[in-house]
Amino acid sequence: MSTPSSLDVLIEALRCLPGVGPKSAQRMAFHLLQRDQRGAARLATALGHALEVLRHCSRCNTFCEDEVCARCASPQRDASQLCVVEMPSDLAMLEQTHSYHGLYYVLMGRLSPLDGIGPRELGLEKFLGRACDGAVQEVILATNFTNEGEATAHMISELLKSRGIKVSRIARGIPVGGELEHTDSGTIAQALVERRSL
Amino acid sequence: MSTPSSLDVLIEALRCLPGVGPKSAQRMAFHLLQRDQRGAARLATALGHALEVLRHCSRCNTFCEDEVCARCASPQRDASQLCVVEMPSDLAMLEQTHSYHGLYYVLMGRLSPLDGIGPRELGLEKFLGRACDGAVQEVILATNFTNEGEATAHMISELLKSRGIKVSRIARGIPVGGELEHTDSGTIAQALVERRSL
Numbered sequence: 084m085s086t087p088s089s090l091d092v093l094i095e096a097l098r099c100l101p102g103v104g105p106k107s108a109q110r111m112a113f114h115l116l117q118r119d120q121r122g123a124a125r126l127a128t129a130l131g132h133a134l135e136v137l138r139h140c141s142r143c144n145t146f147c148e149d150e151v152c153a154r155c156a157s158p159q160r161d162a163s164q165l166c167v168v169e170m171p172s173d174l175a176m177l178e179q180t181h182s183y184h185g186l187y188y189v190l191m192g193r194l195s196p197l198d199g200i201g202p203r204e205l206g207l208e209k210f211l212g213r214a215c216d217g218a219v220q221e222v223i224l225a226t227n228f229t230n231e232g233e234a235t236a237h238m239i240s241e242l243l244k245s246r247g248i249k250v251s252r253i254a255r256g257i258p259v260g261g262e263l264e265h266t267d268s269g270t271i272a273q274a275l276v277e278r279r280s281l
Numbered sequence: 282m283s284t285p286s287s288l289d290v291l292i293e294a295l296r297c298l299p300g301v302g303p304k305s306a307q308r309m310a311f312h313l314l315q316r317d318q319r320g321a322a323r324l325a326t327a328l329g330h331a332l333e334v335l336r337h338c339s340r341c342n343t344f345c346e347d348e349v350c351a352r353c354a355s356p357q358r359d360a361s362q363l364c365v366v367e368m369p370s371d372l373a374m375l376e377q378t379h380s381y382h383g384l385y386y387v388l389m390g391r392l393s394p395l396d397g398i399g400p401r402e403l404g405l406e407k408f409l410g411r412a413c414d415g416a417v418q419e420v421i422l423a424t425n426f427t428n429e430g431e432a433t434a435h436m437i438s439e440l441l442k443s444r445g446i447k448v449s450r451i452a453r454g455i456p457v458g459g460e461l462e463h464t465d466s467g468t469i470a471q472a473l474v475e476r477r478s479l
Contacts, residue, residue, distance in 0.1 A: 086369065087346045089331045096327035099320025100298075101312045102305075109370055114299045115328070116335060116344060117389050122297025127328035129294035130313070130321050133287045137314060146314060148285045171284070172307055191315050 090116075142213060144206070145171050145189040154187065161185040163220040165213070167239060169193050169227060177225060185223070188213055193231045194238060202238065210239070215246055224252045288314075340411060342404070343369050343387040352385065359383045361418040363411070365437060367391050367425060375423060383421070386411055391429045392436060400436065408437070413444055422450045 086094075090112060097108040115123035140147045142155035154160060164185025168174050174187050192205055214222055222243055226232035240250045256274040257266055284292075288310060295306040313321035338345045340353035352358060362383025366372050372385050390403055412420055420441055424430035438448045454472040455464055 093331040130325035
C-alpha cells in the first residue's frame with residue numbers, strides 16, 4: 084500500500100539535482116505529474132538529447148556539439164591570449180563586455196578539496212596542453228575571487244610560470260560606479276594594494 | 282558563438298521544476314552534464330517511465346499504476362469513513378499514525394485562486410461523486426491549516442452538508458508534548474475555543 088514504485092524511482096532520481104533533498108524532490112515529482120506533464124516530457128527529452136549530443140570542445144573545454152566550438156574555430160579571435168574561467172556562464176559574462184577578443188579555457192569547476200575536486204578531477208593536464216601549444220603568449224586568470232577560485236588561480240599560475248608562460252590575473256578593486264562608503268573594507272584594502280601609477 | 286542549442290533547450294526545460302529560475306536551471310544543467318551524467322540519464326528514464334505508467338486511482342485520486350490502488354481495493358479498510366487530504370505526502374503522514382483505518386481522497390492540491398486553482402481545476406466533481414457513493418457515512422477533512430487549506434475545507438464542507446453528508450475536521454490545538462510557553466498565541470486561542478468537556 085506504499086507509493087507506486089515508478090513514483091519512488093522518479094523522486095529518488097530527482098535528487099541528483101544540486102540542492103534538491105527528499106522533500107523538494109517529492110514536491111517536484113508531484114508538481115510535474117499533477118500540473119506540468121508537458122514540461123516533464125520536454126525535460127525528459129531535453130536531458131536525453133543533451134546527454135547524447137553535448138561534449139567538450141577539444142580546445143576550450145566548454146560544452147559544444149562539435150569537435151571544436153565556433154569561438155575556437157573563428158579566425159577573428161586573437162589566439163595569443165587565453166582567458167581561464169570556471170564555468171561557461173563566466174565566459175558569457177566576459178563576452179558581454181565586448182572588450183576581450185582572445186580565446187578561452189573553461190575549467191568546468193574549481194579546485195575544491197572538500198568536494199574531492201583536485202588538479203586531476205579538474206583536468207588541469209588538458210588545460211596545460213592547451214596553454215603550452217605555442218600560440219598562447221599570455222594566460223589571463225579570470226576565476227572567481229572566492230577562496231576556491233583564488234586557490235585555483237594560484238595553482239594554475241604556479242604551473243604556468245614554471246613553464247615560462249606569462250600569466251596575469253584580472254584586477255580586484257572598487258566596482259565601476261561604486262562609492263567607497265558602500266564598499267567592504269577588504270575590497271578597499273585590495274584596491275589600495277593594487278593601485279596603478281598614473 | 283552562443284550556447285549550444287541542446288544546452289539552451291535543457292536549461293529552459295529545467296525551469297518547469299517548481300522554484301527553479303534561470304540561474305538555478307543553468308547550475309543544474311552544468312552539474313548534470315559535468316558531474317552526474319549517470320544521474321541525468323536515470324532522471325530522463327524515470328521521468329519518461331513515470332509519465333507512461335502513473336495515473337490516478339479512480340477511487341481515491343492518488344497516484345497509482347492500476348485502475349484502483351491497493352488501499353482502495355483492500356477489504357480491511359473501513360469504507361464508511363473518507364479522509365480528505367491535499368497531497369499523497371499528507372496521506373503518508375496519516376498512515377504513519379496507524380490510528381485511521383478508513384479510506385482516503387487525495388485532492389492533489391488545494392483551492393488557490395491566485396494560482397488559478399478553483400473548484401473545477403481541483404476536480405471537486407470527482408470527489409463529490411466519490412463521497413456520495415452511498416457507502417461513505419463520514420467525511421473527515423484533513424487539509425492543512427493554512428489559509429488555502431482552510432478555504433478548501435470550508436468549501437468541501439458546505440458542498441457535503443448541502444447533500445446531507447456528515448462532515449468533520451481534524452482538531453487544532455496544542456501539539457502532543459507541547460508547552461504553552463512555546464506555542465504561538467493563535468494556536469492557544471484556538472485550543473481554548475475548541476476545548477473538550479471532560
